[in-house]
Amino acid sequence: MLRVDVPIDLGALADAQDSIETYLETEGAPTTLALRVRLVVEELLVNLVMHGRFAAQPPPAARVAVAFEAGRARLTIEDAAAPFDPRGGKAPVALRDIEAAPTGGLGLPLVRRMAEILDYGRTEPGWNRTELLITGVS
Amino acid sequence: MRFDVVDLGPSALKFVLVGRLDATTVGMVETPFTATVAASGKSAVLDMTGLEFLSSLGIRLLLSATRVVSRRGGKVVLFGAQPMVAEVLEAMALGDLLPAVGTEAEAMAHLLA
Numbered sequence: 001m002l003r004v005d006v007p008i009d010l011g012a013l014a015d016a017q018d019s020i021e022t023y024l025e026t027e028g029a030p031t032t033l034a035l036r037v038r039l040v041v042e043e044l045l046v047n048l049v050m051h052g053r054f055a056a057q058p059p060p061a062a063r064v065a066v067a068f069e070a071g072r073a074r075l076t077i078e079d080a081a082a083p084f085d086p087r088g089g090k091a092p093v094a095l096r097d098i099e100a101a102p103t104g105g106l107g108l109p110l111v112r113r114m115a116e117i118l119d120y121g122r123t124e125p126g127w128n129r130t131e132l133l134i135t136g137v138s
Numbered sequence: 139m140r141f142d143v144v145d146l147g148p149s150a151l152k153f154v155l156v157g158r159l160d161a162t163t164v165g166m167v168e169t170p171f172t173a174t175v176a177a178s179g180k181s182a183v184l185d186m187t188g189l190e191f192l193s194s195l196g197i198r199l200l201l202s203a204t205r206v207v208s209r210r211g212g213k214v215v216l217f218g219a220q221p222m223v224a225e226v227l228e229a230m231a232l233g234d235l236l237p238a239v240g241t242e243a244e245a246m247a248h249l250l251a
Contacts, residue, residue, distance in 0.1 A: 014162040035191060035222045042193050046161045094231040098208045101201045101235055106194035113229040 005061040008079075010049055017041055020066050027068040033136030037066060037073045040115045040134060043107035044077055044086070052081035055126060073134045075115070080127050085120045086111065139163035141171055149212075150181040150249055152242070156188035159196030168199055175203045179210050183245045186238075187218035192226045200236055217245040 002023040006016040017038045024034040041064065048062060063078040092109045095101050111117075115132040123129045139157035146152050153171070157163060175182055182203065204214040216238040219227065227238055239245050 010161055032221065038191065039193055039222075039226070042161055046193075046195065092229065092231045094234055096234045098201070098205050098235050101205070103198060103202070106197055106230065110194050110226065110229060 001065055001067040003065045006045060006064055007061045008049055008052065008059040013042060013045055016064065023066060024068055024073060029068050029073065030136045033073055033134060036114050036134050037075060040075060040111050040132060043111045047107055048079055048081055052079065054081055071136065075132045075134060078123065078127050078129045083122060084128060086130055087117050087120055139166050141167055143174055146183060150183055151178050152183045152185055154185040154188065158191035159189060160191055160193040161195045164195045164199055171199065172203055172206065176206045181212035181249050182207050182214045183242065184214065184216045185218060186216050186223055189223050190220060192223045197230060204235060213249050215239060215245045215248045217242050
C-alpha cells in the first residue's frame with residue numbers, strides 16, 4: 001500500500017499523481033488501471049482545492065492511500081473539508097447543444113463513471129473519508 | 139503539455155495536442171489555445187494521437203473551444219484518441235459535441251459532411 005499526504009494545492013497534485021502511478025506500475029497494475037486511478041485522484045483532489053470548505057487555513061493535507069490487490073485498486077481519500085458525500089449526483093447525459101454544455105461540475109460525474117464509490121463517511125472530527133474501488137476494465 | 143498548429147486550408151486548422159491535458163497543465167495552453175481557435179474563424183481538427191491523459195479540466199477547455207468555433211459556424215472534430223482519452227470522452231457522453239474518429243482523413247470528411 002502507498003500512503004501519501006497531498007497539500008490542498010494544485011501545485012502539489014502532479015507529484016502525488018506520479019507517485020501513485022509509479023506505485024501501481026511497480027505493483028504490476030495495467031496502464032489502463034493506473035491512468036484511471038490517476039484520473040480519479042485528480043478529480044477528487046481538484047474538487048477539494050476548488051470547492052472544499054476548510055475550518056483551518058491553510059487546510060491540512062489530504063491523506064491518500066492506494067492499494068493494488070486482486071487486479072484492482074482500492075483508493076482511500078481523507079480530507080478535513082466540510083462534509084461532502086461524492087455519491088450523489090446524476091450520470092452524464094448526452095448533450096447535443098454546445099451552448100448547453102456545462103462549464104464545470106464535470107469531475108465528480110467522471111469519478112462515478114471510472115470508480116465504484118464503496119463508502120463515504122466521517123471519521124475523525126471534521127474529516128471526510130471516501131473509499132473507492134477502481135478496476136482496469138470496463 | 140503543448141500544442142502545434144497546422145493550417146489545413148481555408149476552412150480548418152489542425153491542433154496537434156501532445157502530453158497530458160489535466161489540472162496541472164491546462165493553464166499552460168488554455169489562453170493560447172482558445173485565442174488561436176477564436177482568431178482563426180475556422181473549424182478545428184484536433185489531433186489527439188499524442189495526448190496521453192485527459193481530465194475534466196481538459197474537457198472543459200475542449201468544450202470552450204468548441205463553443206467558440208460553433209458560434210462562428212464551424213465544427214470541431216477529434217481523431218486518433220488514445221484509449222484513456224477515448225474512454226473519458228465516452229464516459230462523459232460527449233460524442234455529439236466532440237465527435238471522435240480514427241484518422242485525420244475521417245476527420246476531414248466529417249468536417250465536409
